Amino acid sequence: MNLENTQVQMRKGILEYCILHIISRGEVYASDMLEELTSAKIMVVEGTLYPLLTRLRKAGLVEYKWVESTSGPPRKYYTITDDGKAFLESLSTTWGELMNSTNQIISEKQS
Amino acid sequence: MNLENTQVQMRKGILEYCILHIISRGEVYASDMLEELTSAKIMVVEGTLYPLLTRLRKAGLVEYKWVESTSGPPRKYYTITDDGKAFLESLSTTWGELMNSTNQIISEKQS
DNA sequence: CTTAGTACTTGGCCATACATAGTACTTGTT
DNA sequence: AACAAGTACTATGTATGGCCAAGTACTAAG
Numbered sequence: 402m403n404l405e406n407t408q409v410q411m412r413k414g415i416l417e418y419c420i421l422h423i424i425s426r427g428e429v430y431a432s433d434m435l436e437e438l439t440s441a442k443i444m445v446v447e448g449t450l451y452p453l454l455t456r457l458r459k460a461g462l463v464e465y466k467w468v469e470s471t472s473g474p475p476r477k478y479y480t481i482t483d484d485g486k487a488f489l490e491s492l493s494t495t496w497g498e499l500m501n502s503t504n505q506i507i508s509e510k511q512s
Numbered sequence: 513m514n515l516e517n518t519q520v521q522m523r524k525g526i527l528e529y530c531i532l533h534i535i536s537r538g539e540v541y542a543s544d545m546l547e548e549l550t551s552a553k554i555m556v557v558e559g560t561l562y563p564l565l566t567r568l569r570k571a572g573l574v575e576y577k578w579v580e581s582t583s584g585p586p587r588k589y590y591t592i593t594d595d596g597k598a599f600l601e602s603l604s605t606t607w608g609e610l611m612n613s614t615n616q617i618i619s620e621k622q623s
Numbered sequence: 624c625t626t627a628g629t630a631c632t633t634g635g636c637c638a639t640a641c642a643t644a645g646t647a648c649t650t651g652t653t
Numbered sequence: 654a655a656c657a658a659g660t661a662c663t664a665t666g667t668a669t670g671g672c673c674a675a676g677t678a679c680t681a682a683g
Contacts, residue, residue, distance in 0.1 A: 404599070406668090406669075407528060409525075409640060410524040410528075410670065411529075411610055412525075412610060413521040413639055413669095414518045414521030414522035414523075414524070414638095417518060417521075419614060423620075431661070431662075438617070441617050443617070446640090446641070446642080447661085447662080448642065448643075449640050451663070451664095452639085452641095452664090455663090456639090460513035472649070472650075473659070473661065476662090477662080488513075492515075495522060496522065499519075501553075502553045503529070503554075503607070505552045506530045506549070506552050506554070507530070507607075509533075509534075509537065509548075520638080527671075542631075557672065559633090559672055560671050560672060562632065563633090583628085583629075583681075584628070584630065585629065585630050585679040586630080587631090588630085
């Protein structure tokens with residue numbers, strides 16, 4: 402029951418929402434996403450991101466195409482699908498409700 | 513990859529935060545908590561709440577005392593400990609940061 | 624005594640984040 | 654050509670927490 406562990410738990414599911422949102426804004430590959438997440442202070446490692454992307458693809462929420470790179474191996478550039486857009490909408494609602502509910506609880510004064 | 517599942521994942525850790533916060537406001541027992549969570553639209557079942565309370569107790573973040581009831585079996589009334597208060601402070605920070613980070617991501621426009 | 628309601632307990636399941644190690648391709652240096 | 658370094662992606666195993674479902678124990682009402 403240490404803090405670090407709870408922090409990990411707290412962002413479960415939210416990562417999926419963030420990634421899907423980033424992809425919805427245009428073609429990106431994994432390192433782009435890592436950069437954006439890091440700049441938003443959401444620390445993520447490769448071992449977390451890649452399996453997540455695989456899950457999203459298997460679920461038909463995103464697609465990718467190989468694009469050759471001038472500095473290294475080819476990259477998978479991801480785009481969101483129509484199903485992905487619909488799912489993202491639902492996630493937005495879910496996240497909004499969760500924020501509302503939580504903030505309602507924690508803003509309650511001593512009874 | 514259905515919505516329900518993601519909703520479950522999204523609230524991991526957050527429930528712990530909410531419960532601890534509710535207990536910090538004064539003596540309560542499980543049904544009080546369930547009622548408050550439900551009124552905030554956070555649906556929780558017994559099988560989730562009781563193990564969570566046990567974890568919090570084992571971690572020394574909350575204590576309880578038995579109080580007899582006039583309408584049924586005795587109840588465990590929970591109170592927060594000093595350690596619990598400190599932990600709650602940290603969770604507040606964590607939750608605030610998570611909200612900021614997520615909202616930063618999802619408010620980003622198309623690039 | 625039986626039934627219903629309340630309060631709490633327990634065991635097993637599942638999905639996700641993570642650590643870690645490994646594969647494959649390209650570029651630059653010797 | 655051989656090697657090291659950097660980049661991009663893959664695979665395996667672990668731990669945690671929320672949840673379902675079944676079960677125990679106590680009280681009050683019929």
